[in-house]
Amino acid sequence: MGDPPRGGPEMADVMARVAGGDQEAFSTLYDSIAGPVYGLVLKVLRNPSQSEEVAQEVLVEVWRTASRFRPEQGSVTSWVMTMAHRRAVDRVRSEQAATDREQRNAHREHTPDYDTVSEEVTIRLESEQVRRCLRTLTELQRQAVTLAYYQGYTYREVAASLSTPLGTVKTRLRDGLIRLRDCMGVDA
Template sequence: MGDHHIAPRSTGRARAGGAHGPDLSGTVARVADGDQEAFATLYDAVAGPVYGLVLKVLRDPAQSEEVAQEVMVEVWRTATRYRRDQGSVMTWVMTMAHRRAVDRVRSEQAATDRELRTARRESTPAYDQVSEEVTVRLESEQVRRCLRSLTDLQRQAVTLAYYQGYTYREVAASLSVPLGTVKTRLRDGLIRLRDCMGVNA
């Protein structure tokens, strides 16, 4: 998953003025109901700003792409938790992106510190260190595992659309299938991802 490069395409597609476009709170409500096209609309509005914010924190394009992908998956998974009275959709998403970026910085620092301690001791890492590392990586591993549970066609469509930032038509052209088929694959694949991750709509 780490060698997908979505940022240039997604930032190019997302408009900086996305908050002045569609009613994002209404869009999130439809995403919470499993509306895949609403998620595509939301993606277009926030993916670019998300990547830009994450990049400012991490200063590493490759890691920023990965974290931005994780944020968009989290937006899909947690859309039911958004509350209009607690702020705008953009604020909600950007807060989520900032938290994940900071978490990544901390986990990278923690990993570096653990490596240094391990090198000094030249011994097997203590149980709590292993547990911490597993916890840090759990969600990312869960996303990868759940992606593997999709059919090949669903996984290809989801990867192209949401991890590489392709439009529906670009996905259809890339996979040489009708546009309607792409939409069906994406909808079914994303719903299956949500079910695999145990998210209750």
């Protein structure tokens, strides 16, 4: 089926002129194809304002890419309508992706990453257990563990602080940590 515009030359000829930058030819093409493009896009999108926007995008794309039209591959109408359908489907996919993203973000905002009350209770219980177990150490072990693990001293700094040989500090720390592990019921 040939697709002549209302009372004018063949559409392929019009498209060739559009490809050459002829604005009058584009006006003729626009008058002929804008209604069907909008109708097709509206069937896909079902939103009049978005359909107008997408139809305009398609017609601008027709103007910019008219030189790519190949009459041996089909009619102008089918080329433009294929472009319109693809653009409309892309918009649907884009809108769906945005909706999905918003729902995921909303879900994340309303779902805590973890149970904060449970976390705080666990930390307090563990802290109390550590304090209780620290009380089971000898004074020298407790001092060494406190300096090394709670105040961040190196073994050498612990030795200097306690005026004790480095080897003795290492032994106290090892023995103290073993006692803490056993007291807290941690498997080795």
